[in-house]
Amino acid sequence: MSKAIQVFRGDYLESTHDIHVAVVDSGGKLLYSYGDPYRPTFPRSSMKPFQAVPILETGTAESFGYSMADIALSCASHSGEPFHRSAVLHILSRAHLGESALQCGTHVPRDKESYKQLIREGKELTPVFSNCSGKHSGMLATAVHMGEDTSTYREVAHPVQQRILQVISDVCDIPLADIELSVDGCGVPVHRLPLYNTALGFARLARPAGYSGPAERAKALDMICKAMMQHPEMVAGTRRLDTDLMRAFGGNLVSKAGAEGVQCLGVVDRGIGIAIKTEDGTARAAGVAAMEVLKQLGVGDASIYEALETYAHAPVFNARNDKIGVIEANFVLNPAK
Numbered sequence: 001m002s003k004a005i006q007v008f009r010g011d012y013l014e015s016t017h018d019i020h021v022a023v024v025d026s027g028g029k030l031l032y033s034y035g036d037p038y039r040p041t042f043p044r045s046s047m048k049p050f051q052a053v054p055i056l057e058t059g060t061a062e063s064f065g066y067s068m069a070d071i072a073l074s075c076a077s078h079s080g081e082p083f084h085r086s087a088v089l090h091i092l093s094r095a096h097l098g099e100s101a102l103q104c105g106t107h108v109p110r111d112k113e114s115y116k117q118l119i120r121e122g123k124e125l126t127p128v129f130s131n132c133s134g135k136h137s138g139m140l141a142t143a144v145h146m147g148e149d150t151s152t153y154r155e156v157a158h159p160v161q162q163r164i165l166q167v168i169s170d171v172c173d174i175p176l177a178d179i180e181l182s183v184d185g186c187g188v189p190v191h192r193l194p195l196y197n198t199a200l201g202f203a204r205l206a207r208p209a210g211y212s213g214p215a216e217r218a219k220a221l222d223m224i225c226k227a228m229m230q231h232p233e234m235v236a237g238t239r240r241l242d243t244d245l246m247r248a249f250g251g252n253l254v255s256k257a258g259a260e261g262v263q264c265l266g267v268v269d270r271g272i273g274i275a276i277k278t279e280d281g282t283a284r285a286a287g288v289a290a291m292e293v294l295k296q297l298g299v300g301d302a303s304i305y306e307a308l309e310t311y312a313h314a315p316v317f318n319a320r321n322d323k324i325g326v327i328e329a330n331f332v333l334n335p336a337k
Contacts (some may be wrong), residue, residue, distance in 0.1 A: 004034065005285040009316065009324060013083045017261075017285035019278050021293055021333065024199040026271045028173060028212025032297070032333040038194040041277045044184060044258030046198065047191055048075040048135050049205055049224050050171055054163040056220035060145040064094040072234035073225035074138035077257060078234070079237030080109025080129040083273050086134045087234070095141040102127035103134045103154050104186040110237060132186035134234070139188070156189045165191075171221065172201040185259060195275045198264060202273030206254055206266025225254045225266065231241035241287045241311055248304045257283070257289075263290045267299050284327055287311050292329035329331060 003016030020035035030037060052074040055061050061071060070091055078084040089099060106125040127133055137161050143153045146160075153160045169176045174197045184190035204211040207216040207224050220318065227332055228235050232246035235256065245255040245265075255268040261278030263286040274293055278285040291312035295305060305312060316325030 002330055005288055005327065006330050007284075007316065007325065007327050014325070017278050017280055017282050019261075019276060019285060019289045019331070021289065022199040022273075022275045023253055023293070023297065023333065024196060024203050024273050026200070026203040026207050026273070028200055030196060030336045031272065032335055034331055034333055035279075035312050037196050037199075038192055039277060040180070040192055041198065041262065041275075042182065042184075042190050042191060042192045042194050042258075042260065043198045043262050043264060043275070044260060045077045045132070046202075046256045046258035046262050046264040046275070047168065048077070049221075049228065049254070049256060050167050050201060051075075051135060051164045052138055052224055053167045053171075053217065053220045054160070055221060057167075057216055058142055058146055058163070060138075060142045061224065061233060063145050064091070064141055068223075068227040069231040069234050071089070071224060072231040073134035075228055075256065076134040076235050077131040077242075079111040079240065080114050080131065080132055081237050082112045082114060084134070084234065084237065085114075085128045086138045091134075091137040091141060095137075095144040097140055097144065099126055099128050101140050102108075102130070102133055102136050104132045106130060110240075130186060132184075132188075136186065136188075137178060147300065149154055153213050154188045159258040160231065161189050164189075167217070168193075170200070170217065171204050172197040195277055199273040199275035202256075202264045202266040202275065203253070203271055204273070206268045206273060207271035210271050225268070228254050228256070231269075241290075244308060244311070245290075248307050249300055253294075253299070256285065259283075261286045263287060265294070267297070268296075270297075270299070272297075286315060288314050288329050289331075292331065293333065296328040296333050 004019040005017040007015040022037035079087035170288040208221040232243040236242035242255045260281035263276045265274040314327040
């Protein structure tokens with residue numbers, strides 16, 4: 001049986017990846033699928049736009065003078081580039097907090113030049129380099145604005161996390177009791193729900209007008225969607241899929257990747273959400289799958305796909321930086337019955 005994503009070395013098939021896809025409209029109708037559209041999944045960082053909603057709903061963003069770029073950064077899995085780090089530190093300073101308040105841990109940033117510079121200066125990695133520092137700064141700012149403890153903001157019982165749970169339950173249309181929890185890579189709660197419900201959330205993020213929940217929540221979703229599309233470089237970074245997708249589709253696509261091979265998209269003019277999960281957790285398959293889903297749905301034109309060719313047919317390079325293979329899609333979406 002052929003697999004959805006195929007990895008070629010030269011002319012020879014070397015590896016394959018299974019995927020699951022759900023395409024849902026803002027009214028909750030499953031439109032297309034591949035694999036299991038109801039697969040229980042941790043969307044991981046793809047949930048960040050919904051985790052950012054309380055920053056707006058509580059008045060935190062207004063109180064601390066958030067710009068649209070700041071809102072986008074709160075949804076980010078950023079590369080740790082200088083402009084990401086300075087923006088996080090500025091958010092913290094407005095909340096009268098220092099970098100030490102961040103509890104996201106540390107890791108080597110995607111932006112290797114920033115890491116090399118750190119080594120040259122003989123300095124250690126700090127939490128601001130974490131791809132999740134934007135999200136954590138938003139959680140901390142919200143706790144400060146609401147007069148809540150900042151030392152325990154990561155704990156599931158903390159009001160910051162309880163507000164996030166309520167947003168996900170509401171926007172993704174899933175009872176609180178059905179959202180299963182574990183711990184994300186950055187130490188905060190991570191939410192497990194069917195792929196279908198994640199796609200529904202992205203449909204409502206892309207077109208809040210199709211969402212019948214509270215008006216303030218719809219307004220927050222609309223602002224978050226616009227912020228991400230206006231400042232895609234804050235959501236990811238230089239030469240990143242989310243950034244390049246949102247730029248290429250020019251205000252018609254909101255995109256957010258998640259760890260373990262998750263990619264979620266919302267198409268503004270169609271009011272649809274797309275959630276993709278690679279069965280083996282491989283990120284390299286998720287981007288190729290996302291491009292193929294968009295193409296099969298007829299989103300965008302040929303010029304966009306030409307500009308994004310390296311994502312649709314991802315090249316495989318060797319250690320000499322020679323292109324020696326390609327990653328391609330090999331599946332057809334199934335219309336819902």
